[in-house]
Amino acid sequence: MGQTQTQTEAANQPGQKKFLSGAQAIMQSLVEQGVDTIFGYPGGAIMPTYDALYDYQDRLKHILVRHEQGAGHAAQGYARMLNKAGVCMVTSGPGATNLITPIADAMLDSTPLVCIVGQVKGNLLGTDAFQECDLIGISMPVTKWNYQVLDANEIPEIMAKAFYIAETGRPGPVLIDITRTAQTDLMTVPFEYKPCTSIISYKPRVEPKAEHVEAAAKLINSAKRPYILAGHGILISGAEKELNDFVDKTGIPVATTLLGMSAMDADHPLYVGWPGMHGNYGANVLTNSCDVLIAIGMRFDDRITGDLSTYAKQAKVVHIEIDPSEVDKNVKADAPVVGDAKAALQALLPLVNKADHSEWRAEFKKYDDEEYEKITKKDLFHEGDKIKMGEAVNLLSNKTKGEAVVVTDVGQHQMITNRYYRFKKRNSIVTSGGAGTMGFALPAAFGAKVAVPEREVVAVIGDGGFQMTLQELGTIAQSGLPVKIIILNNNFLGMVRQWQQLFFENRYSFVELQNPDFITIAKGFGIAGHTVSDRAELSDSLDTLLNSDKPYLLEIVCEKEENVFPMVPAGGCVTSIRLE
Amino acid sequence: MLTNYTISIFTMNTVGLLNRITIIFTRRRVNIESLTVSETERKGVSRFTIVIKQENREFVEKLVRQIRKVTDVLAVFGYLDDEIVFNEIGLFKIATPLGGIPVDVKTINLDWNAKIVHFGLDYVVVEKNGSEEEIQEFYTYLKKWEILEYVKSGRVAVGKTEKGLVEFLPEEGNWEIV
Ligand SMILES: Cc1ncc(C[n+]2csc(CCOP(=O)(O)OP(=O)(O)O)c2C)c(N)n1
Ligand SMILES: [Mg+2]
Numbered sequence: 118m119g120q121t122q123t124q125t126e127a128a129n130q131p132g133q134k135k136f137l138s139g140a141q142a143i144m145q146s147l148v149e150q151g152v153d154t155i156f157g158y159p160g161g162a163i164m165p166t167y168d169a170l171y172d173y174q175d176r177l178k179h180i181l182v183r184h185e186q187g188a189g190h191a192a193q194g195y196a197r198m199l200n201k202a203g204v205c206m207v208t209s210g211p212g213a214t215n216l217i218t219p220i221a222d223a224m225l226d227s228t229p230l231v232c233i234v235g236q237v238k239g240n241l242l243g244t245d246a247f248q249e250c251d252l253i254g255i256s257m258p259v260t261k262w263n264y265q266v267l268d269a270n271e272i273p274e275i276m277a278k279a280f281y282i283a284e285t286g287r288p289g290p291v292l293i294d295i296t297r298t299a300q301t302d303l304m305t306v307p308f309e310y311k312p313c314t315s316i317i318s319y320k321p322r323v324e325p326k327a328e329h330v331e332a333a334a335k336l337i338n339s340a341k342r343p344y345i346l347a348g349h350g351i352l353i354s355g356a357e358k359e360l361n362d363f364v365d366k367t368g369i370p371v372a373t374t375l376l377g378m379s380a381m382d383a384d385h386p387l388y389v390g391w392p393g394m395h396g397n398y399g400a401n402v403l404t405n406s407c408d409v410l411i412a413i414g415m416r417f418d419d420r421i422t423g424d425l426s427t428y429a430k431q432a433k434v435v436h437i438e439i440d441p442s443e444v445d446k447n448v449k450a451d452a453p454v455v456g457d458a459k460a461a462l463q464a465l466l467p468l469v470n471k472a473d474h475s476e477w478r479a480e481f482k483k484y485d486d487e488e489y490e491k492i493t494k495k496d497l498f499h500e501g502d503k504i505k506m507g508e509a510v511n512l513l514s515n516k517t518k519g520e521a522v523v524v525t526d527v528g529q530h531q532m533i534t535n536r537y538y539r540f541k542k543r544n545s546i547v548t549s550g551g552a553g554t555m556g557f558a559l560p561a562a563f564g565a566k567v568a569v570p571e572r573e574v575v576a577v578i579g580d581g582g583f584q585m586t587l588q589e590l591g592t593i594a595q596s597g598l599p600v601k602i603i604i605l606n607n608n609f610l611g612m613v614r615q616w617q618q619l620f621f622e623n624r625y626s627f628v629e630l631q632n633p634d635f636i637t638i639a640k641g642f643g644i645a646g647h648t649v650s651d652r653a654e655l656s657d658s659l660d661t662l663l664n665s666d667k668p669y670l671l672e673i674v675c676e677k678e679e680n681v682f683p684m685v686p687a688g689g690c691v692t693s694i695r696l697e
Numbered sequence: 698m699l700t701n702y703t704i705s706i707f708t709m710n711t712v713g714l715l716n717r718i719t720i721i722f723t724r725r726r727v728n729i730e731s732l733t734v735s736e737t738e739r740k741g742v743s744r745f746t747i748v749i750k751q752e753n754r755e756f757v758e759k760l761v762r763q764i765r766k767v768t769d770v771l772a773v774f775g776y777l778d779d780e781i782v783f784n785e786i787g788l789f790k791i792a793t794p795l796g797g798i799p800v801d802v803k804t805i806n807l808d809w810n811a812k813i814v815h816f817g818l819d820y821v822v823v824e825k826n827g828s829e830e831e832i833q834e835f836y837t838y839l840k841k842w843e844i845l846e847y848v849k850s851g852r853v854a855v856g857k858t859e860k861g862l863v864e865f866l867p868e869e870g871n872w873e874i875v
Contacts, residue, residue, distance in 0.1 A: 253713055258720050262768045265712070282768055317867050318709050319768045442762040445755075 137308045139269030140169035140300040143233065146276035148176050149310035152204050154195060154567055155179045156188040160208025161248060162235030165300035167206075180567065180596065183588035185212050187560040189219020190586070193228045194524060194564030197547045200353060202229040202283040202291075203564065209235045210248030213294075214255065218554060220290045221259040225551025226376060227349060229288035231279045239267050239298040252294050261289030269302040273310045281313035286321025287440040288353060321439060325456030325464055333411075333435045333452040333461075334468035340409035342477045343369045344432075346392060346421075349376035349550075350414015350439060356459035357381070357543040360413070363462050368474045370481055372400040374415050376550045379540035383519060389481045393421040394685050395532040399484030401683070401691040404429050406480070411435040414458040417447040418551065419688070427690040437461045491696045492682050496537070503676035504652050506530055506605045509659075510537040513575065513603070516659055521573040522547065522565050526558035526582035529611035532681045534577045556585030559602065563589060566598045573601065573663065580606040580632050590642040593668045601662050602646075602670045604635055607677050615680045639670040646670030699750040701730075701778050702757045703854050706745040706764055707737065707771045707866065714769055718745060721763050727751070731785075731851030737862055740873040742771065744862075748852045772865045776856060783854035787832040788814075789823045789839055790846040798841060809835050820845060 137145060143166050147155070155177055159167045170179055182188040185207045192203025207216055213234045223230045237246040253265050262282045264275055275293060283291040337343060351360050351373075357380055364371055364381070370389045373380045381388050390397030392404060404410065410432040415421075422428040425447060436443075436450035437458055444453040454461050496507030510533055513521075519541030525531040525548040540546065547565050549557040562576035583604050593600050614628040639646040646669055649658040655673070662671040685694045708714055715734065722729055730748040737744045751757050761775045793800055800821055805811050811825035825835045832849055863872045 254716065257713070257717055258724065263713075315869075316768065317870050318771045320867065440766070442759070442766045444762075446759060446762075 136304040136306070138165070138169065138301060138303050139266075139272050139295070140165040142269060142272040142304055142308055143276065143295070143300070144169045144173040144177065145308055146273050146310055147204065148173065150276065150280050150312065153178055155204045155206050156182055156191045156195070156564065157206035158182055158185050158188055158208070158212060160212045160235065162209035162237055162297050163206060163212070163233075163300075164235075165297060166233070166235065166295070179206075180592065182560065183591045184586065185215035186218055186556065187586055187589040187592060189216045189230070189232070190222070190554075190557050190560035191564030191567070191589075191592075192230050193219055193223050193226075193557075194547050194561035195568040196223075196229050196288075196564075197561075198522065198544065198565045198568035200229075200355065202231045202280055204231050204233070206233040207235070208248065209237055209252070210250045212248075213252045214250060217255060217259065220256060220292065222549055222552040222554045222557065223290040224259045224261065226549065227288050227353060228290065229283040230290035231276075231283050232290060232292045234292055234294050235300070236265065236294045236296045239296045242296070252292065256292045259290070260292045263292040263294065265294040265296070266299045267296050269299050269304045270306055272299070272304075273308060277311060277313040278316065281316065282319065286319070322441075322455050323439075323457040323460055325437070325454045325461045327464070329452065329454045330461065330464045331468065333437070333454050334465055336409050336433050336435055336452045337367065337369075337411060337465070338470045342407045343367070343409040343411060343474070344403060344407035345369050345371040345411045345413065346374060346415055347371055347377045347380045347413050348374040348415025350437075350458040351377055351380040352544050354414065354439075354457045354459040356414070356462050359459050359462035359466070361385070363466055363469070366466065366471055367469050368472045368478070369411065370474070370478050372396070374418075374421060374550075375535060375548060376546070377415060378535055379543055379545040382541055383539035384541070387478070389485075391535065392691070393418075394423075394687070395536070395681050395683065396421075397485070398488040398683050398694060398696065399481040401685060401694050402484060403480060404691050405431065407432050409433050409435060411437070412448075413437045413462070414439070416440075416443045419447070422447060422691070423685050423693075424688055424690045427692075488683065488696065496533075501676065504650065504655060504673055505679055506533040506607075506675050507537050508652075509603070509605065509655060509673050509675070510534050510577065512656060512659055513577075514538045516663055517573055517575065521545065521575045522569065524548065524558045524562035524565055524574065524576045526576075526578040527553045527555045527612075528579040528582060529607070529615060529679070529681050530577055530579045530605040532612075533605075536681075555579075555582035558582065559586050560589045560592070562600050562602070563593050563596070563598065566600045567596070570598065575601045575603060577603045577605060579611060580604055580608060580630060580635075581610045583635070584633075587638065590639060590644055590670075594643040598668065599666055600668045601665070602668070603662065604670065604672045605675050606632065606635070606672055607675045607679065608632060609677060611679070612681070614678070618678070618680070619684075620686070635670065635672045644668045644670055646672065648672040648674060650674035699752055700754075702749050702751055703776045703778070703781055703783060703852060704745075704747045704749065704757075704761065704764070705774045705776065705854065705856070706747065707773070707862065708743050708745065708767075709769045709771065710736070710741050710743045711769045714743075714767070715745075717767055717769075718747075718764060721760065721767075722747070722749070725760065727760065733851040733853055735853070736875065738875055739863060739866070740875050742862070742866065742872070746851065746853050771867060774856065774865075776854065781854040781856055783828070783852050784826055785829055785832060785852050786850040787825045787827075787835065788846075788848050789825070789836070789844055790820055791823060791839060792820050792843040792845050794819050800842065809838065811835060
């Protein structure tokens with residue numbers, strides 16, 4: 118060890134002849150890139166790099182997860198909070214394949230990750246060596262870029278390129294597969310880290326073209342019933358203020374997508390909720406009544422559009438989007454604006470007219486009132502014995518003043534949380550949207566807490582999804598970070614059960630769970646918790662959870678066969694939305 | 698109606714790129730009719746020529762945008778047949794046993810614009826350049842001999858525009874001529 122230390126130091130002194138090993142070059146690159154945290158799990162093919170890490174512990178915080186999937190999701194939670202790449206480091210073969218689910222998730226949800234993956238020695242490539250796996254091949258469809266390093270000298274340049282690609286344009290995951298030999302070999306040139314600022318074959322457009330902005334402004338100014346769909350792009354580009362300024366000036370109602378939640382204060386008078394399968398009534402139905410649909414940093418996912426052939430056909434579409442391949446992909450744009458959401462909104466603001474649109478806005482209100490009567494009221498002021506998910510989330514929202522970072526898993530609880538948590542603070546939702554990965558929330562909440570320890574981070578998880586990554590309770594306990602965990606336990610794979618009830622004639626096929634005692638499990642990991650099933654104790658229970666200065670698990674036993682409404686049946690028209 | 702589209706992709710010369718590009722097609726269940734890769738007149742720039750048959754032009758445009766998104770891709774063009782000059786090469790190995798019909802070199806050369814590129818002991822190899830249809834017609838002509846082997850290359854194509862490749866490449870590159 119002593120010797121490696123000297124090597125690192127020597128290499129940083131001019132005039133010295135000793136060079137860094139590839140492993141040290143990886144560490145030094147991370148430091149110079151400004152990385153502070155690595156989520157990882159060691160093993161044979163990455164051991165030389167873990168050995169180098171031993172000497173870098175004062176500059177790089179490494180968090181040992183319990184499963185590589187946890188490392189990936191934690192890095193996603195971290196990345197989503199800070200809008201910079203989350204870093205994971207794992208070994209070859211199974212270590213790397215365990216990372217594939219988070220990588221695919223990050224690809225769909227535009228999350229920057231840099232995944233450093235060990236590989237067998239260069240001379241063993243292609244021999245089916247122990248723990249050899251073609252990670253370049255496997256990860257190709259789910260990475261923005263990947264690269265196999267065989268030569269230690271390449272490391273600084275490749276690392277710099279990895280961060281640049283992951284973080285710019287439409288962000289995404291990058292995987293760097295590094296052979297053991299490239300880690301152990303000494304570089305033959307002095308280490309020099311130059312941050313990457315441009316790649317000749319990769320030129321994301323940030324500033325939109327002026328003529329496109331002008332065309333968009335013209336359409337917007339001509340609109341009588343304009344409607345904004347604001348997506349994840351707002352959070353990624355940090356355009357919340359620009360969105361608010363734009364909306365305040367133009368008086369245009371705004372819905373945010375699942376991933377775009379918290380782009381706007383939920384209590385803003387122009388905020389009309391969210392579109393999509395379990396989104397709000399008006400936000401869906403009025404998509405087919407607006408005359409100009411302004412999509413910003415979103416990609417018209419099928420969970421939002423339903424049947425494309427009946428989606429917003431009457432509307433002229435303005436599509437502001439950084440990824441040109443998303444423009445015209447699902448919905449044809451009359452005024453496409455390729456560029457960063459923030460830059461585009463800044464350019465648009467002076468060109469749009471002040472307007473009020475109060476009559477049009479009132480239409481949303483009408484639908485809201487009906488939704489409130491038919492759904493919200495019943496969810497929040499329920500009189501049966503069992504707690505409903507909605508009232509629990511509503512209470513959580515009130516108690517945290519809408520200011521927590523909310524991390525949800527996938528299922529009914531996810532939809533309910535997004536329905537009833539009233540986000541007041543920007544960039545506060547972390548959820549798996551495009552992939553819908555169960556098991557996402559616990560590690561992602563941990564990663565988010567690592568990123569923003571000063572904020573309250575609450576994970577809301579289903580009883581099913583919790584059991585997919587619950588081993589990360591160990592990681593959370595070891596870190597001591599006060600991540601707040603809520604299990605909304607309905608004893609069912611609730612979302613699938615709901616579909617079976619509604620669309621498969623009540624044929625409940627393998628959706629009921631025999632659950633463990635979650636509190637005992639938490640206790641086993643050294644995490645305190647308790648169960649609440651009585652409404653009278655719900656408020657105190659949430660206080661206990663929120664007041665804890667340690668990680669805490671609250672299991673809320675909920676009504677078993679509650680359904681989430683509204684619901685647009687899969688592939689249906691947005692106006693075919695069901696309220697019951 | 699199925700239309701031929703020729704997609705020309707200019708890329709940096711990096712390992713694994715072929716796979717990254719072909720999965721864009723396979724994932725969308727697009728059959729690749731032919732694919733060739735070669736170096737270009739500019740150092741470090743490779744050129745993929747991929748031919749597909751599609752009904753829907755819009756679909757091809759979307760495909761082109763997905764290809765453009767690949768980090769190592771410099772430029773992509775989708776062409777209709779009348780926008781390019783293109784060719785393929787067919788090689789035919791024909792049996793010429795003692796006592797069999799002699800090959801008619803003159804007809805092959807003059808009428809078919811093909812040539813014999815190798816004389817074996819009891820076979821010859823004939824090369825025919827041209828469009829897929831021309832090579833197919835030639836194949837029919839050759840059927841009176843026993844065809845021992847037949848192989849055809851994929852399409853190569855250049856655009857009919859006045860511009861050279863370098864005008865399509867990102868400006869700041871040092872696109873040295875090979
Ligand atoms: C990894 C994974 N496997 C399967 C699914 C399909 N799926 C979607 S929601 C759901 C049920 C989730 O159950 P639970 O976590 O208890 O949440 P609930 O719907 O009951 O709130 C399932 C199985 C998925 N999204 N992800
Ligand atoms: Mg459940």
